[in-house]
Each structure stands twice: as structure tokens, then as C-alpha cells.
Amino acid sequence: xxxxxxxxxxxxxxxxxxxxxxxxxxxxxxxxxxxxxxxxxxxxxxxxxxxxxxxxxxxxxxxxxxxxxxxxxxxxxxxxxxxxxxxxxxxxxxxxxxxxxxxxxxxxxxxxxxxxxxxxxxxxxxxxxxxxxxxxxxxxxxxxxxxxxxxxxxxxxxxxxxxxxxxxxxxxxxxxxxxxxxxxxxxxxxxxxxxxxxxxxxxxxxxxxxxxx
Amino acid sequence: xxxxxxxxxxxxxxxxxxxxxxxxxxxxxxxxxxxxxxxxxxxxxxxxxxxxxxxxxxxxxxxxxxxxxxxxxxxxxxxxxxxxxxxxxxxxxxxxxxxxxxxxxxxxxxxxxxxxxxxxxxxxxxxxxxxxxxxxxxxxxxxxxxxxxxxxxxxxxxxxxxxxxxxxxxxxxxxxxxxxxxxxxxxxxxxxxxxxxxxxxxxxxxxxxxxxx
DNA sequence: ATGTTATTGTACTGATCGGTCAATTTTGTC
DNA sequence: GACAAAATTGACCGATCAGTACAATAACAT
Numbered sequence: 127x128x129x130x131x132x133x134x135x136x137x138x139x140x141x142x143x144x145x146x147x148x149x150x151x152x153x154x155x156x157x158x159x160x161x162x163x164x165x166x167x168x169x170x171x172x173x174x175x176x177x178x179x180x181x182x183x184x185x186x187x188x189x190x191x192x193x194x195x196x197x198x199x200x201x202x203x204x205x206x207x208x209x210x211x212x213x214x215x216x217x218x219x220x221x222x223x224x225x226x227x228x229x230x231x232x233x234x235x236x237x238x239x240x241x242x243x244x245x246x247x248x249x250x251x252x253x254x255x256x257x258x259x260x261x262x263x264x265x266x267x268x269x270x271x272x273x274x275x276x277x278x279x280x281x282x283x284x285x286x287x288x289x290x291x292x293x294x295x296x297x298x299x300x301x302x303x304x305x306x307x308x309x310x311x312x313x314x315x316x317x318x319x320x321x322x323x324x325x326x327x328x329x330x331x332x333x334x335x336x337x338x339x
Numbered sequence: 340x341x342x343x344x345x346x347x348x349x350x351x352x353x354x355x356x357x358x359x360x361x362x363x364x365x366x367x368x369x370x371x372x373x374x375x376x377x378x379x380x381x382x383x384x385x386x387x388x389x390x391x392x393x394x395x396x397x398x399x400x401x402x403x404x405x406x407x408x409x410x411x412x413x414x415x416x417x418x419x420x421x422x423x424x425x426x427x428x429x430x431x432x433x434x435x436x437x438x439x440x441x442x443x444x445x446x447x448x449x450x451x452x453x454x455x456x457x458x459x460x461x462x463x464x465x466x467x468x469x470x471x472x473x474x475x476x477x478x479x480x481x482x483x484x485x486x487x488x489x490x491x492x493x494x495x496x497x498x499x500x501x502x503x504x505x506x507x508x509x510x511x512x513x514x515x516x517x518x519x520x521x522x523x524x525x526x527x528x529x530x531x532x533x534x535x536x537x538x539x540x541x542x543x544x545x546x547x548x549x550x551x552x
Numbered sequence: 553a554t555g556t557t558a559t560t561g562t563a564c565t566g567a568t569c570g571g572t573c574a575a576t577t578t579t580g581t582c
Numbered sequence: 583g584a585c586a587a588a589a590t591t592g593a594c595c596g597a598t599c600a601g602t603a604c605a606a607t608a609a610c611a612t
């Protein structure tokens with residue numbers, strides 16, 4: 127019993143340090159690119175030495191892969207949840223998805239940078255897996271769009287132009303958005319949704335579709 | 340006279356080799372990222388040794404910067420040309436710009452990759468210059484958009500959402516576009532324009548604006 | 553205290569790579 | 583062929599860095 131409590135405590139401490147290291151790596155990777163960041167940099171950033179990093183992680187690649195996994199789990203999970211909701215019509219669902227993704231991008235700019243810039247630093251196997259994740263993510267958006275087309279609410283366009291356009295526009299938000307600007311993350315994302323969905327919707331209704339949280 | 344001819348010839352030969360090296364660098368940089376490419380790689384790729392590269396270029400940074408300049412000159416020049424045309428209404432002009440840019444992205448995927456991924460490898464001064472170039476590029480699109488708003492043909496939105504959306508969507512085309520697909524570059528770009536402009540235009544007209552070449 | 557395990561520091565290795573340099577080969581000129 | 587300029591080679595230097603080995607210390611149980 128006492129044994130378990132102690133182990134539990136240790137595990138929590140370990141998890142905490144791992145988290146700390148991962149966060150440090152994340153920040154530096156995003157800022158300078160993986161290859162420009164040494165393990166020493168990551169460690170020094172926390173007042174540690176290199177050995178500590180190697181005590182908690184096997185190698186540099188594991189650090190990177192861990193980050194990719196984090197991102198995937200967080201983003202895909204939320205998106206999937208939205209996808210499975212039955213109370214939303216296609217237009218509202220797609221809008222909610224674009225809104226969510228835009229906000230995610232803006233709230234996790236470091237993640238987005240790494241996710242789309244440093245893919246090439248992964249191993250072939252990891253890249254293959256990542257490719258499948260991205261495919262899956264795309265297909266969620268695609269399905270909602272196609273459902274909308276079928277129901278006659280969306281114009282019919284090449285699906286990848288639509289999906290790519292949404293993802294591309296959202297990803298790019300982080301490039302020009304500044305926290306010091308007049309607009310909040312939510313407002314920016316909302317305007318972005320209006321731009322993207324406005325081009326899709328059929329009919330003269332001028333209002334932007336809204337989805338409940 | 341003979342002197343001049345000879346010099347001319349020599350200059351042309353030099354320019355040719357420089358071009359070759361730059362192309363090699365471009366391809367490899369885009370594929371693997373600058374830091375993952377050694378000068379040896381670039382040289383070997385052409386059957387040369389490292390020294391040849393250093394005979395024609397000062398250092399690795401110059402190679403990279405030369406590439407950035409190339410891209411800027413090519414893209415900005417074309418866009419400026421379009422901007423200065425007086426025979427196009429805002430909607431047609433903005434559509435033509437998005438169309439042009441999308442095609443540029445797809446025809447020069449290596450360029451686009453480097454331009455938006457490896458910025459951080461430039462010196463601070465170069466980054467500053469690049470930032471100004473990008474600002475200028477954005478402002479061209481922005482002005483056309485704002486003109487359209489003023490004339491009542493575009494919905495009023497935050498300009499950076501519109502400009503960023505266009506650039507972001509175009510940039511992302513290269514990520515999913517495959518030459519083996521059923522659509523040509525021009526068709527993809529056209530559909531992309533329809534998506535983006537469709538969300539901007541006021542009124543019930545369903546047709547996509549067209550611009551003369 | 554004593555032994556044990558978890559954690560961290562120090563010093564090192566081996567490899568890579570940007571950049572330099574002197575020597576050599578090639579090219580073109582007279 | 584002799585000479586000079588251009589082009590190319592190969593060997594080398596110094597720095598950086600991922601990863602390892604092992605010693606040193608901290609933490610904790612008994």
C-alpha cells in the first residue's frame with residue numbers, strides 16, 4: 127500500500143519533469159527549428175544539464191515525436207468529438223470545425239509551426255503514421271463538406287480545395303496574427319470562418335452559420 | 340572588343356554554373372531543409388566538390404539569400420504588374436491575383452516551401468528586409484480588397500483575415516496537390532479562387548469573376 | 553548509520569560540417 | 583610551347599553536437 131503511494135508520487139514527479147523538458151523543447155523547436163536546437167539548449171533553458179534530458183528521454187527524435195503525438199491527440203480528439211455530434215447541420219458543423227481549428231492554431235502557435243514545418247525531421251515510419259493522421263483529419267472535414275453538398279447547402283467544389291483551403295487559411299492565421307492587435311483570437315477565427323464558409327454556402331442568406339459550443 | 344566578347348563569354352559561363360549550383364541548392368533545401376543539407380551535398384549532386392561551390396559563392400547563407408531574392412523578384416514583379424493594370428475592376432483584379440499566386444505556388448513548390456519554412460535561417464538584417472517584402476506583397480492584395488469594399492462589391496471584413504486567407508489557402512495548395520491527380524494546376528487554382536472570392540462577393544450572382552490574362 | 557535506488561554533473565568520443573588554403577589542373581592567349 | 587588566368591582538387595582546421603560512460607550526489611528505506 128505505502129509502496130503504491132510512493133510509486134505514485136515518483137511517477138508524478140517524473141511526469142512533471144518530462145513535461146517541463148517537453149515544453150522547453152517545444153518552445154525552442156518552434157522558435158529556431160529542431161536542427162538549430164541542441165539538447166544542451168533544452169536542458170540549460172531549465173537549469174539542467176544534458177544528462178537530465180537523456181535520463182528522461184531516449185534521444186532527440188523521441189522528444190520530437192512526443193511533441194507530434196501530443197498535438198495529434200489534442201487536435202484530432204476535439205475534432206472527432208465535434209464530428210460525432212448529431213445535433214449540428216453540415217453548415218454549422220463545418221463552421222464549428224473551422225472555428226475550433228483556427229482557435230487551436232492561434233492558441234498553440236508553437237505547435238502549428240512544428241507540426242507543419244518539421245515533419246521532414248521524423249523517421250520514415252513516423253512520417254507514414256503522421257501522413258495517416260493528417261489524412262484522417264482531412265477526411266473528417268471532407269465528409270462534413272460532402273454531406274453538405276449532398277443536402278444542397280454547399281456549392282459543389284473539388285473537396286480537397288475546400289478542405290485544403292480551410293486548413294491552409296487557418297494555419298496561416300498564426301503568421302500575421304499579433305496579440306497586440308485589436309482583435310481577439312476568437313474574433314479573428316470567426317472572421318476567418320465567415321470568409322471560408324461564405325464562399326461555400328448557397329443562397330442569399332447573408333448571415334454566418336453559428337454553432338453551439 | 341575581342342576583350343569584351345571574351346569577358347562576356349566568361350561571365351555567361353560563370354552565370355551558368357552559378358545557376359546550376361543555385362538550382363541544386365534549391366532542390367535540396369526544399370527537400371530536406373537547409374540545415375540538413377551540406378555544401379558537399381549540393382556539390383556532389385552536380386559531380387563537383389565543395390570547393391567549387393565556395394568558388395562561386397561566399398558561404399551557405401549567400402546561397403540561401405540568393406534563393407530568397409529570386410523568389411521575391413519573380414513573384415513580386417508579376418503581382419505588381421497586375422496591380423498596376425487599370426482595366427480591371429477590384430473583383431476581377433483580386434481574383435486574378437489569387438489565381439496567379441496559386442499557380443505560382445503550385446508551379447514552384449520548392450520555392451514556396453523554402454520561402455515560408457526557412458525564413459528563420461536568414462540573418463536578422465535579411466529577415467527584416469524579407470519582412471518588408473512580405474508587407475509590401477500583402478499590401479498590394481489589401482489595397483485591391485479595400486478598393487472593392489469601398490466600391491461596394493466586397494463584404495467588409497478585417498483586411499488581414501482576407502489577405503491572410505488568400506495567401507494561406509494558396510500556400511497550402513502545394514501540400515496536398517499531386518501532379519498525378521485528375522486536376523491541372525490551373526483548375527485547382529481556379530477552384531481555389533472560387534472558394535475565396537465566393538465568400539467575399541456581395542449579391543446573388545453565382546458566377547466566379549474572370550479576368551483577362 | 554547503512555545500503556539502495558534515483559538523479560544529476562563532468563568528461564569524453566566520434567562524427568559532421570562550414571569554411572580555408574595551397575597545390576594542381578585546365579583553359580585560353582601570345 | 584610558354585605564360586597567365588581561371589577553375590578545381592584534396593587535405594585540413596576548428597567548432598558543434600548527439601550520444602555515452604561513469605562518477606558523484608541526493609533521497610529514501612530499513
